[in-house]
Amino acid sequence: MINKILIANRGEIAIRVVRACRELGIKSVAIYSDEDTQAMNVRLADEAYHIGPSNPSESYLRIDKIIDIGEKCGADAIHPGYGFLSENSDFALACKKSGIIFIGPSSETLELVGDKMRCKAMMKKAGVPVVPGSDGTLEEVEKALDLANEIGYPVLVKSAYGGGGRGIRLANEEKQLRQEFEMAAMESKSAFGRSALYIEKSLSKIRHIEFQLIRDAEGNSLHLFERECSIQRRHQKLIEMSPSPAVDPETRDRIGMIATKIADISDYLNAGTAEFLRDDDRNFYFIEINSRLQVEHPVTELVTGVDLVKLQIQIASGKTIPFKQSDLKLNGCAIECRINAEDPLSDFVPSFGTVPSCVIPYGPGIRVDTYLFPGCRVSGYYDSLIAKLLAWGRDFDEAKGRVKNALNEFYVEGIQTTIPLYKTIIDDPAFIIGDLSTDYLDRFKIFDKVHIMAKEYMKKNVDAIVATALLHNVLVKRGIDMQQKTNKRSRWKEKGTFAQGLNYGI
Amino acid sequence: MINKILIANRGEIAIRVVRACRELGIKSVAIYSDEDTQAMNVRLADEAYHIGPSNPSESYLRIDKIIDIGEKCGADAIHPGYGFLSENSDFALACKKSGIIFIGPSSETLELVGDKMRCKAMMKKAGVPVVPGSDGTLEEVEKALDLANEIGYPVLVKSAYGGGGRGIRLANEEKQLRQEFEMAAMESKSAFGRSALYIEKSLSKIRHIEFQLIRDAEGNSLHLFERECSIQRRHQKLIEMSPSPAVDPETRDRIGMIATKIADISDYLNAGTAEFLRDDDRNFYFIEINSRLQVEHPVTELVTGVDLVKLQIQIASGKTIPFKQSDLKLNGCAIECRINAEDPLSDFVPSFGTVPSCVIPYGPGIRVDTYLFPGCRVSGYYDSLIAKLLAWGRDFDEAKGRVKNALNEFYVEGIQTTIPLYKTIIDDPAFIIGDLSTDYLDRFKIFDKVHIMAKEYMKKNVDAIVATALLHNVLVKRGIDMQQKTNKRSRWKEKGTFAQGLNYGI
Amino acid sequence: MEFKIEDLALTLKANVVRKVGPEEMIIKIGDKEHVLQILYSGTNQIEFMLDNSYHHAKYIDINSTDMQLEVDGNPVTVSQFAELRAITSKSSKHSSNVIQKALMSFIPGRVVSVVAKPGMEVKKGDVIAILESMKMQVAIKAHKDGKVKELNVKEGSSISRNHKVALIE
């Protein structure tokens, strides 16, 4: 029986878990670093504990401190969210040793699926199709070069300790492979203390399609259909949707069954994701298991009606999945845009600081998972995801129309976001016909289109732009006039009036 | 073909229609009174026109001005929302004469269903079950008294020109009937220029259950299942849900078919609602047609997936309904709470003014239709509805849990709202088992429970309350210290510090 | 200081024991010590952690003895007393006869009709006047039996909340 859950995370996912706890009548406990003192999850949780300095390695990644707080506050379970310690087998083990339920797979399963090579080898052996590549990690660049010659360029250099697309590098030829391999090794060492890289054949025009898995302690293994996550940048997902335009009902059943088999083979517990690549010849290759709740889980929630976080908690408390595969229906279409604090017009420069005001969209079919509120801080210490904008529709067209509306209503003051990028994609013909692939942004020159769209906006709004500029002069003049008047009356208050810079004359 | 729609309304429904227009690629035009200059719908619409002073009779009820703006801006159609002119046959006729499509039924149908007695008589003749009462309007109180003696007390006094529960009065005996009849006559004269009242038998422990109708120009008539709207105060709906706990599939089909028949008989066009009373013996009595989009239409949207406002626009532009009765499935459960700017702890005193800040809830299954934003004005001139909080769940329990969460997250600064009332109802055993009726609030002493709940909250939070009081003194002292220090340094800024009142000492 | 939560008729001593940081302090409520950390303080509002729970509060109306607070969105009235001051000193004020005779409007609005007349005998619940506010007509009813001594409303005029509508003796 779970009565209290410590949420070992921050941001929107921490809020998401608080809400699930409340629905279940479970107390929730937040942790917060120096940077997150005023965060929304701290406000919403029943209890909140300070965890340390802003740097994640001194706060959200500190297993010892988290277990300590868990014991102190009497938590029965810990929800790790995504990122941070969510796929860390040591953390799962530490929880177990303290008698706290880790809401996720066992440390053994985490270890297996965290070792991507071992996991891939195991699946390959069980007949699951996988992408050609090295059978284990490669320490030396020379071996990587040999293998690349064997399976053919282009190849991908991946870190066994990476995840979420982090540290994946493309090499088209020998010199580049050498350079990228060394850079990846450095990055991996800096982040994880060791470098364990492997090499994989890079397929062309591939789609990234993943299946949501759920498996309970009794071994009931179900899938909740697919998510199409092909629109990515540097292997980071940007837009996800379900259903995939490339998956027909027969394929859905077939690959879904493979996904549930993968869960069985890895003795998986709780929610997870089997990731596949699909090439232009409609082949699916298993690539890895994400052994956590995914950022994009609400996409599946919208089309199935299943609350995945509540289900996670129920499974962790020993309950069996309360429905069968045949009870699940894929209803309508859902699209998610990850709103990141990055400037898509300047090579995705991270953008952070205070958000003085914001307008979060509403309306039929709209769901926004976010930690934003007027006056909140977007920190440079953590992931740049600030909001997930989701729309459900009876079909793709309706969902698309609603996402578009919501993107136009969404306003975040003070920082740059990826909203303009999504406004461009959502109207792009290739997106509309579902011609997606992981190189979508380059293939359809989306960044150029973002610039063109910005200019088109300006052309349509020349009058408003010029009026804005003109009004500045009007208001500055007014401010100075008022200042002069007020100065005569001896006191002068700045607040709410306009008195900046010079009077340019009108 | 509709390219531009003038929205002859304000508040949340005006925003709702803007969003539907955008999805359909239709330009939207807002109108605004002096009071609504800074309203959200003005911001979101493509164009906005000033319509007049704050008083509705000089702005939102001025048919001439609205038609004028419609012609000036080149609107193809007018969406009347609910309230104001939405059921006004003169308005529908004026639109027609100007060649503007009125999004709703014909003026003839509006006239018929607006005359509740005539409509009821027509339905009675066609075999639709109706509540016993006067066969026409009664001008004199003596006739009302005679009839009441015939059908038996208690009786209801209703205005033929009322609507939405407005002006409905209960009389338990003769003296009261006399008093209420005269008061209703006065109110009706003041509001509509005439008094046309009728008398109806008041049933005991009745439920208010309504069926959503939709009918196109080809005469295709469908219902979108029921909404249970029994939780009311003074005949104003407070909480609505679908499905009704009192309607089984057989009843749903049977009454639904009666509802579509009612639409056929009245040659109804577009979205409307057939309202029924259901007594304790499970009889359904037709009472009236609401010939407009209802406030509570999102409840139906959430359980059917149909966007009623888009459908209204499509039907108004001559399209046939794009689905059949058999395509419609009732999926899960939806609950709506009408958040009104009224103080439920003080006999629902209206509460208005500026809302300096607000927290609108989010999360899985949550939808909020609102015109609130930080800094917005809640006007005393118009309806007190400021937000509709909706939750969808796979079943009633899940929807209820989500509404509860959202009510706890919802915060509106500066004005009183009905949120505390809903927090009480949502946890009330009678609500949970579905023992609803129009006298629900009285029958279960809900107002007493609101007070008890407020006290219980205080008991649980004694420490936080005392700490808040104590902190005031700490901060006042700090403010004074700082003021003294700053005064020495010659300048003193008020902003963001705390320097109010006296130092009580700590 | 002593603080009385009016609705609970509960009085508790509370004070700051010591400061432990610029925004952190140990306070004592009743017999128990708590850690209190101020997260934010703005004009008339505050956010703080009490032990390990977040709270936000607003100071709605403060005078020397009564505090109208809103704690986590819930209104509450707290009175405070220096510990030696007699708690009884203020209670006499509320039982004044003048207030009991006055019929106050619990609502702001426009007077659409004045039903009672000066000198009229009324019973508790009789309609004195009718107001219109937010589209609703609301009757202001006599709060007691008696004679209408004063009548302070005119048809067509607007009155504020707590306006004295009539004096009934």
Add this chain to the structure above:
Amino acid sequence: MEFKIEDLALTLKANVVRKVGPEEMIIKIGDKEHVLQILYSGTNQIEFMLDNSYHHAKYIDINSTDMQLEVDGNPVTVSQFAELRAITSKSSKHSSNVIQKALMSFIPGRVVSVVAKPGMEVKKGDVIAILESMKMQVAIKAHKDGKVKELNVKEGSSISRNHKVALIE
């Protein structure tokens, strides 16, 4: 005044024709007159109706000639000139050689590694340094071929956006 929307290379004359109310005025943009009504003006931001459309705008950064604006959430740069001032006077500034030689960081972050060395010959695209920002490692690459003349980054230090990382000649 003349206003130039930089990205469109479009210059338009605009002025206030007359005031018609405390917050309403007729303005002329190019040859066309428009009704402009100010709904709200706060510190650095404004809301207005232009003819019959609502707009909100922010003044991000204003200097004597350049205005960084955000109109309806979209960033735009507008230059303004008193009509007689030569438009050419400012364009020379931007083509200065110093700026072209300098490699600026387009991102704030912590320097995790300095790859280039002073005096080194580099080609456009070669990695000069690696920064970490928001969990991502980002390479700062040479923007042109040439010799690294200055190198203004140290491992472990934090740099701001537009920090001059190196001078390449």
